[in-house]
Amino acid sequence: MFGFGLPELVIILAIILVVFGAGKLPEIGGAFGKSIRNFKKASEGREDIDITPKS
Structure with a gap:
């Protein structure tokens, strides 16, 4: 882990x-x-809010 020891x-x-x-x-x-x-949730590209326009 990054060269860190105990x-x-x-x-x-x-x-x-x-x-x-x-x-x-x-x-x-x-x-x-x-x-x-x-950060993990944002990097996966999932959105909690749906912003697609409704036709």
Whole structure:
């Protein structure tokens, strides 16, 4: 995964924990998951709203 090993991931997680604090991590994770889900949905080309003209 991008050449990151376990020690690098632990260091990155520790830095994120210090910067944002333990209380904000679930909110950040939820927002990150929603953004990835929306990106996947948009890249598939599916539209939630039908904009075809009615004859």
